[in-house]
Amino acid sequence: MANASICTIGDEILIGQIVDTNSSHISAALEEIGVKVTRMVSFGDDHEEIINNLMNELTHNEIVITTGGLGPTKDDITKAALAEISGSKRYVINDGQLRMVHEILHARGLDVLDINRAQALVPEACEVIVNHLGTAPVMVFRFPKEKFGHSATIYALPGVPFEAVGAIPDVIKDIKRHNELTDIFHKCVMVFGMAESALSKEIESWEDGLPKDMHLAYLPNPLTGVRLRLSIYGGVREEEERRIDEAFARLRPILEDKIYSYKDDTLENAVGALLRGTGMTLSAAESCTGGKISSLITSVPGASEYYLGSVTSYAVPVKEKVLGVSEATINEYGVVSSEVASAMAEGVRKLTGSTYAVSTTGLAGPGGDEHNPVGTVWIGVAGPNGTKTVRKVYKNDRKRNIERFAAAALNELRLFILEDHN
Amino acid sequence: MANASICTIGDEILIGQIVDTNSSHISAALEEIGVKVTRMVSFGDDHEEIINNLMNELTHNEIVITTGGLGPTKDDITKAALAEISGSKRYVINDGQLRMVHEILHARGLDVLDINRAQALVPEACEVIVNHLGTAPVMVFRFPKEKFGHSATIYALPGVPFEAVGAIPDVIKDIKRHNELTDIFHKCVMVFGMAESALSKEIESWEDGLPKDMHLAYLPNPLTGVRLRLSIYGGVREEEERRIDEAFARLRPILEDKIYSYKDDTLENAVGALLRGTGMTLSAAESCTGGKISSLITSVPGASEYYLGSVTSYAVPVKEKVLGVSEATINEYGVVSSEVASAMAEGVRKLTGSTYAVSTTGLAGPGGDEHNPVGTVWIGVAGPNGTKTVRKVYKNDRKRNIERFAAAALNELRLFILEDHN
Numbered sequence: 001m002a003n004a005s006i007c008t009i010g011d012e013i014l015i016g017q018i019v020d021t022n023s024s025h026i027s028a029a030l031e032e033i034g035v036k037v038t039r040m041v042s043f044g045d046d047h048e049e050i051i052n053n054l055m056n057e058l059t060h061n062e063i064v065i066t067t068g069g070l071g072p073t074k075d076d077i078t079k080a081a082l083a084e085i086s087g088s089k090r091y092v093i094n095d096g097q098l099r100m101v102h103e104i105l106h107a108r109g110l111d112v113l114d115i116n117r118a119q120a121l122v123p124e125a126c127e128v129i130v131n132h133l134g135t136a137p138v139m140v141f142r143f144p145k146e147k148f149g150h151s152a153t154i155y156a157l158p159g160v161p162f163e164a165v166g167a168i169p170d171v172i173k174d175i176k177r178h179n180e181l182t183d184i185f186h187k188c189v190m191v192f193g194m195a196e197s198a199l200s201k202e203i204e205s206w207e208d209g210l211p212k213d214m215h216l217a218y219l220p221n222p223l224t225g226v227r228l229r230l231s232i233y234g235g236v237r238e239e240e241e242r243r244i245d246e247a248f249a250r251l252r253p254i255l256e257d258k259i260y261s262y263k264d265d266t267l268e269n270a271v272g273a274l275l276r277g278t279g280m281t282l283s284a285a286e287s288c289t290g291g292k293i294s295s296l297i298t299s300v301p302g303a304s305e306y307y308l309g310s311v312t313s314y315a316v317p318v319k320e321k322v323l324g325v326s327e328a329t330i331n332e333y334g335v336v337s338s339e340v341a342s343a344m345a346e347g348v349r350k351l352t353g354s355t356y357a358v359s360t361t362g363l364a365g366p367g368g369d370e371h372n373p374v375g376t377v378w379i380g381v382a383g384p385n386g387t388k389t390v391r392k393v394y395k396n397d398r399k400r401n402i403e404r405f406a407a408a409a410l411n412e413l414r415l416f417i418l419e420d421h422n
Numbered sequence: 423m424a425n426a427s428i429c430t431i432g433d434e435i436l437i438g439q440i441v442d443t444n445s446s447h448i449s450a451a452l453e454e455i456g457v458k459v460t461r462m463v464s465f466g467d468d469h470e471e472i473i474n475n476l477m478n479e480l481t482h483n484e485i486v487i488t489t490g491g492l493g494p495t496k497d498d499i500t501k502a503a504l505a506e507i508s509g510s511k512r513y514v515i516n517d518g519q520l521r522m523v524h525e526i527l528h529a530r531g532l533d534v535l536d537i538n539r540a541q542a543l544v545p546e547a548c549e550v551i552v553n554h555l556g557t558a559p560v561m562v563f564r565f566p567k568e569k570f571g572h573s574a575t576i577y578a579l580p581g582v583p584f585e586a587v588g589a590i591p592d593v594i595k596d597i598k599r600h601n602e603l604t605d606i607f608h609k610c611v612m613v614f615g616m617a618e619s620a621l622s623k624e625i626e627s628w629e630d631g632l633p634k635d636m637h638l639a640y641l642p643n644p645l646t647g648v649r650l651r652l653s654i655y656g657g658v659r660e661e662e663e664r665r666i667d668e669a670f671a672r673l674r675p676i677l678e679d680k681i682y683s684y685k686d687d688t689l690e691n692a693v694g695a696l697l698r699g700t701g702m703t704l705s706a707a708e709s710c711t712g713g714k715i716s717s718l719i720t721s722v723p724g725a726s727e728y729y730l731g732s733v734t735s736y737a738v739p740v741k742e743k744v745l746g747v748s749e750a751t752i753n754e755y756g757v758v759s760s761e762v763a764s765a766m767a768e769g770v771r772k773l774t775g776s777t778y779a780v781s782t783t784g785l786a787g788p789g790g791d792e793h794n795p796v797g798t799v800w801i802g803v804a805g806p807n808g809t810k811t812v813r814k815v816y817k818n819d820r821k822r823n824i825e826r827f828a829a830a831a832l833n834e835l836r837l838f839i840l841e842d843h844n
Contacts, residue, residue, distance in 0.1 A: 014459045016450025017641055021441050023464075028438025037436040038471070040464035042445075053461075186437075195530065197494040197537045197557070207496075218495045219434050220582065229439075284734075290720025291713035294734045298712025301788055301820055309740040311733055312706075312716045318731040318774055322744070352740055366723055375529065395529035396555065398723055400584050 001233070002179045004035045004063035008042040009050060009078050010159055013068075022067045022157075022164040029168045034181040034233070035063060045069055050081035058085075058143065058152045063175060068159030070136035072115045079123065079139075082156055086141045088123030096130040097122075097137040104135055126156075129170045134163040140174065153178065185232045185240040189248055190261040190270070192225030192411045199226055206251055214247060222403045223296070224266050225411075260414060267410040268296040274417045275306035280355035282413075284310035285323055285348035287335070288362040288377060292406040308352040313344065323347030336361050336372045338389040341380030349382045356383045358413040364401040377405040381416040388416060424601045426457050426485035430464040431472060431500050432581055435490075444489045444579070444586040451590045455598060456606045456655060457485060467491055472503035480507075480565065480574045485597060490581030492558035494537045501545065501561070504578055508563045510545030518552040519544075519559040526557060548578075551592045556585040562596065575600065607654045607662040611670055612683040612692070614647030614833045621648055628673055636669060644825045645718070646688050647833075682836060689832040690718040696839045697728035702777040704835075706732035707745055707770035709757070710784040710799060714828040730774040735766065745769030758783050758794045760811040763802035771804045779804045780835040786823040799827040803838040810838060 006023045013020050020042060027037040038061060043053045050069070057064045069078030083091070098120035105112050119135040122128055129138035141154040155171050157164045175181075191199060196218050200207075207216055210230075219227040230247055232240045248262060260270045275282060284293050294310040297303055313319040316335065320327055325343040333339040340361050349357035362377030375394040380387060390412055394404045428445045435442050442464060449459045460483060465475045472491070479486045491500030505513070520542035527534050541557040544550055551560035563576040577593050579586045597603075613621060618640050622629075629638055632652075641649040652669055654662045670684060682692045697704060706715050716732040719725055735741040738757065742749055747765040755761040762783050771779035784799030797816040802809060812834055816826045 008462075013446075014449055014462065015453045015639075016446045016448070016459075017639065019441065019443050019446045020462075024435075024438045024441045026438070027436055031437040037438075038465065039475070040430075040436065040442075040462075042462040043460070049460075195527075195532060197535060197541075198532060200495045201535055201537055217433060217497055218493065219439065220493075222584070281737075286713075286716075289717075290725075291708075291716025291732060291734070294708075294713030295711075295717045295824075298734070298736060299821060299824070303712075304736055308737040309734045309744070310713060310736075311744070312713070312720070312731045314720060314726055314732075315703075315730040315774070322731070322733075322773060351744060352737070393529055393531065395526060396584070397588075399721060400555075402717075402721070 001182045002035050002062040002175070003038045003060065004030050004065065005038060005057040005061040006040045007053060007057060007064060007066040008040070008159075009045065009066055009068040010042075011044045013042045014044050022159065022161055025165050026065055026067070026168060029172050030063075030175075031184060033172060033176060034183045035175065035179070045077055047077055047081055050078060051085060054081070054085055054154065058148050058154070062150055062152055062179065063155070064152070065155045065157065065171065067157045067164045070156065070158045072119055072135070078156060082126070082139060082141060082154065083123035085154075086123055086125035086143075088125040090124050091121045092124050094120050094122050094128040094130075094137055097128055097135075100130055100132060101135045129167065129174070131158060131163060131167060133166045134158055134160055136163070138167045138171065182234045183237060185235065185237060185244065186229055187241065187244040187248065187262070188227050188229045188264045189251065189259050190225055190227055190263075190265045191255060191258050192260055192267060192407070193258050194226065196220045196226055203251065203254055206254055209250075210247060211243070214244070222400060223407050225260070225407070227264065257415060257418060260411070266296075266300075267407055267414060269300050271297070271410055271414050271417070272300045272303060272306065274414065274421070275356075276302070278306075281306050281308050281353075283308045283348045283352040283354035283357045285344035285357065285359040285380075286310060286312045287314060287319070287344070287360055288364045289360045289402055289406045289409065290314065292402050293358065293360065293409055296406055296410065308354050311348050311351070319344065323351065334372075336363060336376060336378060338378055338380075338391065341378035341389045342382070342387050345380035345382035346387055356381070356413065356417060358409050360405050360409050362405060364405065365398045375401050377408070379405075379409045379412050381413050383416060383420060385420055388412075424457050424484040424597075424603065425460045425482065426452050426487065427460060427479040427483040428462045429475060429479060429486060429488040430462070430581070431467065431488055431490040432464075433466045433497070435464045436466050444581065444583055447587050448487055448489070448590060451594050452485075452597075454606060454608060455594060456603045457597065457601075467497050467499055469499055469503055472500060473507060476503070476507055476576065480570050480576070483574070484572055484601070485575055485577070487577045487579065487593065489579045489586045492578065492580045494541055494557070500578060504548070504561060504563060504576065505545035507576075508545055508547035508565075510547040512546050513543045514546050515539075516542050516544050516550040516552075516559055519550055519557075522552055522554060523557045551589065551596065553580060553585060553589060555588040556580055556582055558585070560589045560593065564600075604656050605659070607657065607659060607666065608651055609663060609666045609670065609684070610649050610651045610686045611673065611681050612647060612649055612685075612687045613677060613680050614682055614689060614829070615680050616648065618642045618648055625673065625676055628676055631672075632669060633665070636666070644822060645829050647682070647829070649686065679837060679840060682833070688718075689829055689836060691722050693719070693832055693836050693839070694722045694725060694728065696836065696843070697778075698724070700728075703728050703730050703775075705730045705770045705774040705776035705779045707766040707779065707781040707802075708732060708734045709736060709741070709766070709782055710786045711782045711824055711828045711831065712736065714824050715780065715782065715831055718828055718832065730776050733770050733773070741766065745773065756794075758785060758798060758800060760800055760802075760813065763800035763811045764804070764809050767802035767804035768809055777805060778835065778839060780831050782827055782831050784827060786827065787820045797823050799830070801827075801831045801834050803835050805838060805842060807842055810834075
């Protein structure tokens with residue numbers, strides 16, 4: 001098992017100007033080949049800081065991957081720090097990367113300046129993996145066992161996200177070639193409709209009965225529910241994945257239809273999976289969710305196969321005129337009511353001619369009263385076999401309430417379609 | 423000047439399953455009050471690892487902010503590590519947080535289990551900042567100068583992003599109370615419609631002419647454009663803010679209506695500001711943005727004053743039947759066309775009776791051809807004085823294209839309303 005550290009170099013990360021997404025891509029790739037990421041560290045463009053941090057990471061890890069600080073401008077100083085760490089006395093031009101610098105700049109219609117040519121200049125101690133997406137090469141520094149008590153390698157990647165991500169396959173190949181690796185196997189189930197704590201209690205005896213070499217993680221998210229992940233280090237893929245599948249099979253009778261997928265998934269995709277290829281279609285009528293449900297449904301590529309569209313009926317006249325909710329219903333029951341949720345779902349189903357429809361009417365906040373406090377939503381689902389409504393109350397801020405309403409609505413829709421299938 | 427380290431605790435970060443966005447929010451907030459973030463570190467849910475890492479960060483920083491590992495389940499072990507570091511021999515119930523646990527679970531219609539109650543149990547050495555958004559409190563551990571050679575404080579925040587972000591204001595208040603900080607004065611302008619590099623070139627001479635003590639930052643975001651922030655360290659608030667206002671006044675003739683706000687703002691709020699209190703109303707017709715524009719507009723509290731609603735016409739028959747786009751127009755010009763964008767905007771304006779309407783039709787991806795590559799969008803805006811359409815082409819993935827389309831549409835709407843006002 002090799003340990004790795006991922007280092008992000010750049011002041012812009014430390015002052016919160018940009019979010020580091022590179023590290024997540026790199027660690028996911030390392031995880032897949034059984035390299036354990038022990039730490040991720042971000043530090044600034046400062047010579048001493050870079051050297052101290054990298055020396056520390058090299059002491060504890062066989063693999064150190066850095067991103068950032070390789071640009072042509074004055075504030076990019078990673079290369080000089082790497083030259084010092086590797087004891088490189090001089091820089092050499094890497095011909096492969098120099099050709100790439102010329103190609104890239106010509107394609108952009110730009111002249112090759114000295115500052116660009118300098119990008120192909122690397123410390124003599126390093127090996128180069130040519131970067132085909134940008135001017136800064138990936139530099140590989142290998143250190144003998146004597147230096148840190150174990151073999152150690154630095155991979156220095158550019159910080160520009162698409163260049164960093166683009167370099168990962170070559171880096172992974174190099175790591176596999178130079179290390180004896182243990183595989184890691186993961187599988188997930190997605191659970192909706194239970195808080196993490198209630199879920200944990202519900203599945204306690206199942207969890208206690210897991211084999212010692214299986215590790216369980218709870219990964220909650222307001223839009224997707226709780227992701228339960230089982231991991232095993234080492235073994236034979238087929239066998240370990242079968243064992244995880246068996247463990248999840250024992251979970252099924254406990255959670256039943258609260259499980260909506262046996263892979264890393266979303267509710268909008270699970271709904272799509274129920275409709276795709278069936279010829280059945282879907283529409284939505286949104287009040288308090290204001291377009292969020294529709295936005296989630298259409299975030300799935302290919303949603304146009306089953307999704308016809310939606311009406312956001314924010315104002316009462318739109319509910320009446322476009323969705324055909326009767327004035328009498330609104331006056332008698334109020335806008336936030338089971339009756340209006342019903343009429344909205346049925347209205348948009350009729351308007352679009354869809355097989356199924358989902359609706360929301362509620363209060364995301366501010367406002368509300370005793371009868372309907374902020375966080376109240378009525379969800380409606382309509383289909384060929386009738387209409388159903390559900391009331392939920394959440395207690396979050398406006399933005400989070402809207403997310404919870406939308407997720408709950410997608411889940412009700414999923415259960416409603418499932419019931420029809422059975 | 424106080425130094426800070428931000429620590430993210432959790433295996434899910436290290437294996438690349440989730441991207442850490444908390445650290446970026448926290449560092450931006452620290453930056454605003456003049457606290458320098460020296461490092462960000464992520465490490466796993468392992469007792470020894472947590473203790474070693476935190477001890478190391480405490481040695482080099484006055485402030486250590488952690489997120490994660492405070493959940494009620496077995497894989498969350500930050501609290502035990504903090505108890506050990508702080509020498510807490512026992513745990514005590516925090517009444518304020520216990521009340522919050524009851525409130526939150528009751529609001530969700532759930533019973534309070536022992537596992538929930540345990541969330542209010544904290545190491546005796548800590549002070550608690552009650553978390554109003556979740557069951558895990560923020561724990562504050564203060565260490566005397568003798569321990570690390572300087573005063574040091576740990577703030578342990580929950581890892582759930584909206585809870586972590588929600589806790590930031592209270593943490594910042596506490597940091598300001600306990601540290602001698604140099605005031606920092608910031609003001610922002612919001613610019614839309616120029617890439618960072620083009621903007622930087624356009625305002626180069628203005629930037630070069632800024633007083634030496636003013637620091638300029640570019641903060642780009644696909645949904646809001648570029649936020650330009652001027653900062654001054656130290657001084658008297660009134661005087662420094664006046665000087666920043668003067669600098670921004672010199673920027674106005676250069677960027678003109680590309681500036682949409684003189685505070686930290688969003689396009690959907692800027693559009694709302696133009697409509698609020700005027701009696702004028704708004705509606706939307708969305709195809710490729712699938713509800714994103716409506717979702718953004720309704721994310722503004724009080725949007726119901728001016729926003730009537732929208733139609734997501736994902737399927738062609740919905741464009742025809744609900745929005746009244748003629749079959750002939752679609753056949754002659756294609757769905758992704760100026761003519762259809764026009765007809766959609768005019769159609770939803772007529773349907774809802776709104777003063778203004780905005781529409782989108784395009785290709786977020788996958789698909790596309792030579793004529794309309796992925797990333798193409800036609801935006802329509804309609805109002806009492808006519809209709810206008812604009813074509814834009816972006817080069818991102820599906821999710822990012824949808825965001826860019828929605829932002830561009832809100833900006834066209836803003837410019838269109840402004841033109842009517844002048």
